[in-house]
Amino acid sequence: MKMLKQFLRGLVAATLLAAGAAHADMTIEVVGVGSQQYPIAIVPFKNEIGLAQAITPVVGTDLGNSGLFKVIPAGDVAPQPFSSSEINFPALQAKGAQTALVGQVIPDGNQVTVRFWLVDLATKQELIAFEKRGNASQTRRLAHQIADMIYAKLTGKTGAFASRIAYVLKTPGRYQLQVADSDGYGAQTVLASRKPIMSPRWSPDGGKLAYVSFEKEKPIVYVHELATGKRIEAANFKGSNSSPAWSPDGKKLAVVLSKDLGSQIYVINADGSNPRRITQSGEINTEPSFLADGRSIVFTSDRGGSPQIYRQSIEGGEAVRMTNSGAYNASAKVSPDGRSMTYVTRSNGYRVAIMDLASRQSMVLTDTNADDSPSFAPNSQMILYETDVGRRGTLAIVSADGRIKQRLKAQGGEVRQPAWGPMLR
Amino acid sequence: MKKIALSVLMTALLAACASTPAPVTDPNANQTTGNTSNTGSEITTVDATGTTGVKLDPRLSDPSNILSQRRVYFDYDSFTVKSEYDAMVQAHAKFLVERRDYKIILQGNTDNRGTAEYNLALGQKRADAVAKLLLALGVNENQIEAVSFGEERPLENGDTDEAWERNRRADIVYNGEQTK
Numbered sequence: 001m002k003m004l005k006q007f008l009r010g011l012v013a014a015t016l017l018a019a020g021a022a023h024a025d026m027t028i029e030v031v032g033v034g035s036q037q038y039p040i041a042i043v044p045f046k047n048e049i050g051l052a053q054a055i056t057p058v059v060g061t062d063l064g065n066s067g068l069f070k071v072i073p074a075g076d077v078a079p080q081p082f083s084s085s086e087i088n089f090p091a092l093q094a095k096g097a098q099t100a101l102v103g104q105v106i107p108d109g110n111q112v113t114v115r116f117w118l119v120d121l122a123t124k125q126e127l128i129a130f131e132k133r134g135n136a137s138q139t140r141r142l143a144h145q146i147a148d149m150i151y152a153k154l155t156g157k158t159g160a161f162a163s164r165i166a167y168v169l170k171t172p173g174r175y176q177l178q179v180a181d182s183d184g185y186g187a188q189t190v191l192a193s194r195k196p197i198m199s200p201r202w203s204p205d206g207g208k209l210a211y212v213s214f215e216k217e218k219p220i221v222y223v224h225e226l227a228t229g230k231r232i233e234a235a236n237f238k239g240s241n242s243s244p245a246w247s248p249d250g251k252k253l254a255v256v257l258s259k260d261l262g263s264q265i266y267v268i269n270a271d272g273s274n275p276r277r278i279t280q281s282g283e284i285n286t287e288p289s290f291l292a293d294g295r296s297i298v299f300t301s302d303r304g305g306s307p308q309i310y311r312q313s314i315e316g317g318e319a320v321r322m323t324n325s326g327a328y329n330a331s332a333k334v335s336p337d338g339r340s341m342t343y344v345t346r347s348n349g350y351r352v353a354i355m356d357l358a359s360r361q362s363m364v365l366t367d368t369n370a371d372d373s374p375s376f377a378p379n380s381q382m383i384l385y386e387t388d389v390g391r392r393g394t395l396a397i398v399s400a401d402g403r404i405k406q407r408l409k410a411q412g413g414e415v416r417q418p419a420w421g422p423m424l425r
Numbered sequence: 426m427k428k429i430a431l432s433v434l435m436t437a438l439l440a441a442c443a444s445t446p447a448p449v450t451d452p453n454a455n456q457t458t459g460n461t462s463n464t465g466s467e468i469t470t471v472d473a474t475g476t477t478g479v480k481l482d483p484r485l486s487d488p489s490n491i492l493s494q495r496r497v498y499f500d501y502d503s504f505t506v507k508s509e510y511d512a513m514v515q516a517h518a519k520f521l522v523e524r525r526d527y528k529i530i531l532q533g534n535t536d537n538r539g540t541a542e543y544n545l546a547l548g549q550k551r552a553d554a555v556a557k558l559l560l561a562l563g564v565n566e567n568q569i570e571a572v573s574f575g576e577e578r579p580l581e582n583g584d585t586d587e588a589w590e591r592n593r594r595a596d597i598v599y600n601g602e603q604t605k
Contacts, residue, residue: 174474179468188467188468188470189468189470190468190470190471191470191471191473192470192471192472192473192474193473193474194473194474195473196574196577196578198541198542198545198575198577199541199542213473214574214577214578215473217530217532217572217598218530218532218570218572219545219572219573219574224471226468226469227467227468227469228469229468229469229470229471231471238570239549239570239571239572240545240546240549240572240573242542242545242546242573243542243545256542256545256546258546258549258553258571258572258573261553262549262550262553263545263546263549283550284543284546284547284549284550285546286542286543286545286546287540287542287543300540300542300543307539307543328539330539330540330542330543331540331542331543344539344540346539350538350539350540370537370538370584372540372541373540373541373542416541417541
């Protein structure tokens with residue numbers, strides 16, 4: 001507890017010092033942490049202050065936000081260690097740390113080399129000794145990748161810091177489809193419109209977004225290449241075109257079309273060709289999401305009289321009802337590892353739930369009232385979703401076990417319809 | 426509960442220091458990748474905020490003409506057009522039969538309870554309900570397109586019965602008209 005107070009005091013001081021420095025487009029507020037936290041001392045890297053973005057503050061924030069680490073700033077240890085051989089073990093252990101991150105930055109024109117070590121303070125064993133090279137203007141990315149390596153080494157699970165999210169930012173009279181780093185930094189606008197935008201979905205390679213835009217006074221599904229801004233109307237049939245979902249190989253999309261009355265799910269090629277109807281019954285079939293094998297989808301249907309989630313092969317055949325409790329279950333997304341699905345269930349309010357696909361055991365993860373659009377992180381361990389705080393759309397993250405909760409607070413406007421993208425390469 | 430500002434966590438003085446033997450090198454460093462891959466590079470913004478305007482029959486915007494009325498409100502969880510809208514729907518049908526060169530988009534809308542994508546499908550049912558009436562009154566199928574905005578275009582924000590009522594509706598939009 002004392003450690004936390006010191007840490008927070010340090011934060012306040014640092015924040016004051018940093019006034020006027022680049023700000024985040026969104027800030028993460030941690031509202032729930034893991035039952036067990038790894039105490040890690042982070043020593044600022046040699047030469048990192050000269051970088052476009054210093055490495056260790058980003059690593060520290062990533063690990064701290066995950067709820068699984070207690071980050072102990074160790075910039076005050078004298079002399080400062082910049083490699084594993086320079087560590088003063090008792091000094092760092094006295095701060096309550098079990099491991100320490102030390103390192104150095106070697107600038108090289110527009111490139112930069114980062115050498116770093118993660119050391120177990122009790123055994124003096126080097127858990128990580130690594131050298132990463134990258135573009136000097138993208139040191140934030142390097143930092144996220146370093147955080148992922150530390151996360152993986154200490155928790156035994158894959159990290160997801162070096163990934164991006166997409167979401168729709170709504171300000172009066174303006175909608176922007178934006179992409180930002182998973183920590184809310186570096187937001188860039190993909191599409192700006194006066195009309196609503198919804199349902200962004202990342203292609204499996206992370207290079208494209210499929211989404212629905214109303215810029216032509218009706219919902220049309222677009223596929224948009226992020227680097228070039230080149231986009232196509234992947235589905236613009238008479239009526240509504242909505243709710244795109246990528247197949248795991250990125251070659252096909254499931255979309256919802258109303259051209260044959262009601263809302264039915266079709267599979268089309270990613271270039272919009274060869275539409276093939278998948279669902280046959282019910283007036284509403286929507287919110288498709290592919291299973292990991294690419295041969296089946298889960299989706300929401302009203303065929304049983306209330307919105308429920310079903311699973312069906314894209315080659316046809318019987319739809320199997322997946323949700324059996326509650327009068328409203330919708331917006332299912334299958335996890336990247338294929339083991340579970342997250343969805344919205346009405347249980348007092350509309351809340352994010354998770355179901356293990358093998359056992360069909362389910363659990364409600366949130367206690368908010370207007371949750372929507374849950375999507376898994378690439379490591380399948382966190383779920384990003386839209387929620388309402390003070391009647392304003394905002395983004396939140398919950399761990400798959402429901403313990404760790406974060407809120408992403410935007411500077412202004414409503415933030416809705418999030419989608420967590422794949423890992424950056 | 427702790428709140429973490431992402432701006433900067435800490436600043437520190439850096440002392441000079443001798444370098445040590447190089448650790449393992451990242452095999453993926455310096456890899457070059459194609460334009461469409463997930464490298465997090467710059468994104469090109471597409472601007473779709475432009476407007477277009479078309480001159481329409483003045484009757485459609487004359488406040489004293491029933492054709493200027495364009496909204497059909499629905500009861501909760503209902504997709505039936507109430508009889509109070511008969512005269513208005515008939516007037517639009519008559520106009521569209523007379524002016525076969527005119528087309529409309531029927532835009533269904535819902536309140537904000539539930540998921541946005543499911544609401545889009547619910548709004549479609551409202552637009553379809555109005556379309557069926559117009560078709561029965563002689564309007565050609567190629568003059569009508571029924572679509573949904575779901576919960577995306579509320580007339581009223583907020584989570585009150587009144588706001589929800591205002592948002593459960595279908596809007597008649599003539600081709601070339603600009604909505605808000």
